[in-house]
Amino acid sequence: MSSISSDSFENTELAFVAKSDWQLKKAYWLFRIVNNNTVAKISTRVASVSLKLHLPIKGMIKKTVFEHFCGGESIEKSKETVHTLSKYKVRAILDYSVEGKHDEGAFDAALMETLRTIENAKGNEEVPYCVFKPTGMGSADLMEKIQLQQELSEEEKKSFERIKNRYLVVSQAAYDNGVRLLIDAEDSWYQNTVDELVYEMMEKFNNKRAIIFNTYQMYRWASLQNIKDAHQRANDNKFVLGAKLVRGAYMENERERAGIKGYEDPICTDKNETDKNYDGGLKYCVENISQIELFNGSHNEHSNLYLTELMKKHNLPKDDKRIFFAQLYGMSDNISFVLADADYNVAKYVPYGPVKFVMPYLIRRAEENTSVAGQSSRELKLLKTEMDRRKKAKI
Numbered sequence: 001m002s003s004i005s006s007d008s009f010e011n012t013e014l015a016f017v018a019k020s021d022w023q024l025k026k027a028y029w030l031f032r033i034v035n036n037n038t039v040a041k042i043s044t045r046v047a048s049v050s051l052k053l054h055l056p057i058k059g060m061i062k063k064t065v066f067e068h069f070c071g072g073e074s075i076e077k078s079k080e081t082v083h084t085l086s087k088y089k090v091r092a093i094l095d096y097s098v099e100g101k102h103d104e105g106a107f108d109a110a111l112m113e114t115l116r117t118i119e120n121a122k123g124n125e126e127v128p129y130c131v132f133k134p135t136g137m138g139s140a141d142l143m144e145k146i147q148l149q150q151e152l153s154e155e156e157k158k159s160f161e162r163i164k165n166r167y168l169v170v171s172q173a174a175y176d177n178g179v180r181l182l183i184d185a186e187d188s189w190y191q192n193t194v195d196e197l198v199y200e201m202m203e204k205f206n207n208k209r210a211i212i213f214n215t216y217q218m219y220r221w222a223s224l225q226n227i228k229d230a231h232q233r234a235n236d237n238k239f240v241l242g243a244k245l246v247r248g249a250y251m252e253n254e255r256e257r258a259g260i261k262g263y264e265d266p267i268c269t270d271k272n273e274t275d276k277n278y279d280g281g282l283k284y285c286v287e288n289i290s291q292i293e294l295f296n297g298s299h300n301e302h303s304n305l306y307l308t309e310l311m312k313k314h315n316l317p318k319d320d321k322r323i324f325f326a327q328l329y330g331m332s333d334n335i336s337f338v339l340a341d342a343d344y345n346v347a348k349y350v351p352y353g354p355v356k357f358v359m360p361y362l363i364r365r366a367e368e369n370t371s372v373a374g375q376s377s378r379e380l381k382l383l384k385t386e387m388d389r390r391k392k393a394k395i
Ligand SMILES: Cc1cc2nc3c(=O)[nH]c(=O)nc-3n(C[C@H](O)[C@H](O)[C@H](O)COP(=O)(O)OP(=O)(O)OC[C@H]3O[C@@H](n4cnc5c(N)ncnc54)[C@H](O)[C@@H]3O)c2cc1C
Pocket: 183, 184, 185, 186, 215, 217, 219, 246, 247, 248, 249, 250, 251, 267, 268, 269, 270, 271, 272, 274, 296, 297, 298, 299, 300, 326, 327, 328, 348, 349, 375
């Protein structure tokens, strides 16, 4: 395929080329369930409670929602998914999606698991990045206290030293193995602490190319300026800025907390403002591509198309090593497979981990895909189009 237009994302044959008829049907029914807000709410609640009570539903979750949105229960068990994606030039980013464990033992375990993903990605063309979540490596409460410049107890000071050390160990491993490392963004009330840790790692390890990437949630109105400030810091300190752009997944919590605590809402006033901010971020990064490497994490068709147009305008090759497009596994295959087929660099975040512990991740995906949030009706329409197309092709 030569160039991308908005029609390109309608190509369901290409979008679902990796899915068997049976997988397609399963995905269709899954999105139909999720599309019904009440049914989606009840099913996710029942699933979480049943798992907590050790009721035998793991098999059912595994065969349905888990298989659709996750690669497997371990790095090893996710390999088949990774190989399948790579047959179609879609790369994978293994994302250890165990959430909700917040003690020093769990932070050390997350560190070890991130090191295993780096080892797995070393020299592996199929896996271009590794990733971790800030709350996997340290306490959100402690990071918030630091952001608020509150005095720390001796114990808290030691905990913070351990957080810093975890960042250093994973970043050093990423650097030594030539693997790019993304640090996700979560809540704004401790993001400044994360930013500072990440920029310190960039100063150490991004001297020749971007190894360490910070995440900018463009639903925060301040994010475009944050990118510009980070770019200035990169210029001053002679490092390459690694910028991962997303719109942001925690809008309701952010607004609610700002309302309760009485500070200015950090989120853009409406979706249109977020969209403008996002595309402004893409534009800024592409205009400064000699000092910024860009990771575009979005399911928004317009923003993905816009990035291809920006690349064309700036005469950048489609497979420019400094630019990646990325979507979540199980969502927006019409964007991922179409862009990969057209020779752009594309990767999927492939979550993995024991079924029981990735439930919070799966519930977030279900919520994001309800008819209120909007994405599921698009997925449903595409799946139905492809099912009909295959039926006709068999006649
Ligand atoms: C590869 C990848 C990595 C990701 N990593 C992270 C991460 O580290 N941190 C994180 O938070 N999220 C992350 N996400 C999730 C991402 O933030 C959501 O997928 C995203 O919010 C959905 O936006 P979209 O760009 O796909 O487009 P759309 O579906 O067009 O946009 C939906 C988004 O717009 C914003 N929005 C909606 N309504 C309003 C409103 N009224 N006012 C203001 N803004 C509004 C919200 O951010 C909402 O999620 C990641 C996603 C991908 C694909």
